[in-house]
Every structure is written in C-alpha cells, then in structure tokens.
Amino acid sequence: MxxxxxxxxxxxxVKGLRGEPLRSAVVDADGIAGDRLLGVFEPGTDKSVWGGSHPKLMGWEAAHPAQCSNADSAAGDPVLYESGGAAWALDDPGLPARLAETVGADKGVELRRTRGSxxxxxxxxxxxxxxxxxxxxxxxxxxxxxxxxxxxxxxxxxxxxxxxxxxxxxxxxxxxxxxxxxxxxxxxxxxxxxxxxxxxxxxxxxxxxxxxxxxxxxxxxxxxxxxxxxxxxx
Structure with missing residues (x-):
C-alpha cells in the first residue's frame, strides 16, 4: 500500500518534440486528450523521425493554444515552437522544411496523425x-x-x-x-x-x-x- x-x-x-506542462488533464481509454496525436515521418513512408534518431527534435516544442475557458484544453491544432522561439502553425506550408532543416532530417519530414499514446x-x-x-x-x-x-x-x-x-x-x-x-x-x-x-x-x-x-x-x-x-x- x-x-x-x-x-x-x-x-x-507531437511525438519526439518537447511537450507542455498541464494543471489538469482529461484522460480516457485513448490516454491523455491531445497526447502524441501527431508524429514526424519521412515523406511518403511510415518511417518515424524520432528523438532517438534525430535528438535535435527535442529543441522544438509543441503546445495547444490556451483556451479562455480551459487553459489545458486539447481543442484545435497544436502550435510548434522552434528552439529560437519562433512559432509555427501546423498548417504553415513552410513548417516541414524548417523542421527538417533544424533537426538534420536530410530526406525531409511530414507531420501526420498517429494512433496517439x-x-x-x-x-x-x-x-x-x-x-x-x-x-x-x-x-x-x-x-x-x-x-x-x-x-x-x-x-x-x-x-x-x-x-x-x-x-x-x-x-x-x-x-x-x-x-x-x-x-x-x-x-x-x-x-x-x-x-x-x-x-x-x-x-x-x-x-x-x-x-x-x-x-x-x-x-x-x-x-x-x-x-x-x-x-x-x-
């Protein structure tokens, strides 16, 4: 006991990136809401670009925007922040190239939905x-x-x-x-x-x-x- x-x-x-601290979290049979919903992959493949192969990924951070009614909400898409602090919307067309450049992913990257946690x-x-x-x-x-x-x-x-x-x-x-x-x-x-x-x-x-x-x-x-x-x- x-x-x-x-x-x-x-x-x-986002799997492989730094995460966000929470004050509270909704949890169900899928795990924490909003956890590990996106992964980084080599374009056109199922091969993961992850922290073990590209540890500079952890120089980036992903966080859900604060909601007025619930700062820990997982609503909407996360925002990605590179190590220098610049923020990137998930649908920004320049994000994949910038992420690949900064983490040394020579074949490029794609951000795609995963099965979560x-x-x-x-x-x-x-x-x-x-x-x-x-x-x-x-x-x-x-x-x-x-x-x-x-x-x-x-x-x-x-x-x-x-x-x-x-x-x-x-x-x-x-x-x-x-x-x-x-x-x-x-x-x-x-x-x-x-x-x-x-x-x-x-x-x-x-x-x-x-x-x-x-x-x-x-x-x-x-x-x-x-x-x-x-x-x-x-």
Missing amino acids: FAGEIRQLWRYP AGRMLVVFEASLRRLSEQLGREIAAARFRPNVVVDADLEPFAEYRLERGSSIRLGDNDFTLQKPCERCVLPSWTPDGSNVRDMELHKHIIKETDNHFGIYVTTPARVVVKVGDPIAG
Missing part, C-alpha cells in the same frame, strides 16, 4: 528519480523519460516495478489499472532540450540496475479528469 500526490502533468502533442499514461515516481540521481552523482531530470505524470509517493525507490500488473492505482477520484513497467529505448540518454548531447552512462545504468525499465504505464476505460495536487494511492 502507498499514498502520495501528483506533482506534474505533461502532454506531448496507445491508450496509456506514463507515470514516473520521484523517489526512483532521486535514487537514480544519487547513484549517478548528478541530477537526472524527469523530462528525459517524457512522463505524463510525475508523482511523489511513500514507496521505496524502484518499488513500483514490484507492483502486480493489473493492480489498481488511484489518481484523484479515479481508478487506473497498472499495465506494465515502461521498457526504455535510447531516448533518455539524449539531453531533453535538443542540445544533442548523449549520456551513455545513464543508458547503461538503466539497463543494469532497473532491467532497462523506468516508469510504469497505467490505463483507464472511463473518461476522467486528473489534476496537479490530486492524491494518489495503491
């Missing part, structure tokens, strides 16, 4: 993040793992990986189901700001110490709302 609270919420409207939400525990930082002797930012939810709970570091799959986790007033731990690709080893610097020691450490897992996936069949500051329990 454990208890704690939600400290951060994040949404990534596969109906799941990635939760990272602060205790495990702190222990990872202690083990490596430097701060490891949560942003490296592209979480949807960062929680602080009274669990020992890495204890979340011993939780039984299919068990219930309560976020706010809502029951979620633990799907599985998140198996990591090479992406966390790249700096999450697009500066194109790789931390191979971090990658090797995760493989050795946590069986190449960090964070857990949770799902819900219902349409619910979660907020920063909500209690959690499991």
Whole structure:
C-alpha cells in the first residue's frame, strides 16, 4: 500500500518534440486528450523521425493554444515552437522544411496523425528519480523519460516495478489499472532540450540496475479528469 500526490502533468502533442506542462488533464481509454496525436515521418513512408534518431527534435516544442475557458484544453491544432522561439502553425506550408532543416532530417519530414499514446499514461515516481540521481552523482531530470505524470509517493525507490500488473492505482477520484513497467529505448540518454548531447552512462545504468525499465504505464476505460495536487494511492 502507498499514498502520495501528483506533482506534474505533461502532454506531448507531437511525438519526439518537447511537450507542455498541464494543471489538469482529461484522460480516457485513448490516454491523455491531445497526447502524441501527431508524429514526424519521412515523406511518403511510415518511417518515424524520432528523438532517438534525430535528438535535435527535442529543441522544438509543441503546445495547444490556451483556451479562455480551459487553459489545458486539447481543442484545435497544436502550435510548434522552434528552439529560437519562433512559432509555427501546423498548417504553415513552410513548417516541414524548417523542421527538417533544424533537426538534420536530410530526406525531409511530414507531420501526420498517429494512433496517439496507445491508450496509456506514463507515470514516473520521484523517489526512483532521486535514487537514480544519487547513484549517478548528478541530477537526472524527469523530462528525459517524457512522463505524463510525475508523482511523489511513500514507496521505496524502484518499488513500483514490484507492483502486480493489473493492480489498481488511484489518481484523484479515479481508478487506473497498472499495465506494465515502461521498457526504455535510447531516448533518455539524449539531453531533453535538443542540445544533442548523449549520456551513455545513464543508458547503461538503466539497463543494469532497473532491467532497462523506468516508469510504469497505467490505463483507464472511463473518461476522467486528473489534476496537479490530486492524491494518489495503491
């Protein structure tokens, strides 16, 4: 048994780009509304242009425009911001060429709709993040793992990986189901700001110490709302 609270919420409207912090989020069987709805691809193919192959993608950010009635709304198309701060509308004809140029995608890029976040939400525990930082002797930012939810709970570091799959986790007033731990690709080893610097020691450490897992996936069949500051329990 454990208890704690939600400290951060994040949404990534475009896979591979930096995301946006939220105060609240609508979640349903498709995951967080507006999360990972767009992907970057080589033109005319299904080959992804992603952060592991083009880490400069993370120099770009995607965010939904604030709505007067709900600043965390996923209504409308996201706006893309390059590392220098210039904003691009999704339908701007110059966007693909500019994105390809700045991230080194020599074959060009296309932005296309995807299947979203596969109906799941990635939760990272602060205790495990702190222990990872202690083990490596430097701060490891949560942003490296592209979480949807960062929680602080009274669990020992890495204890979340011993939780039984299919068990219930309560976020706010809502029951979620633990799907599985998140198996990591090479992406966390790249700096999450697009500066194109790789931390191979971090990658090797995760493989050795946590069986190449960090964070857990949770799902819900219902349409619910979660907020920063909500209690959690499991």
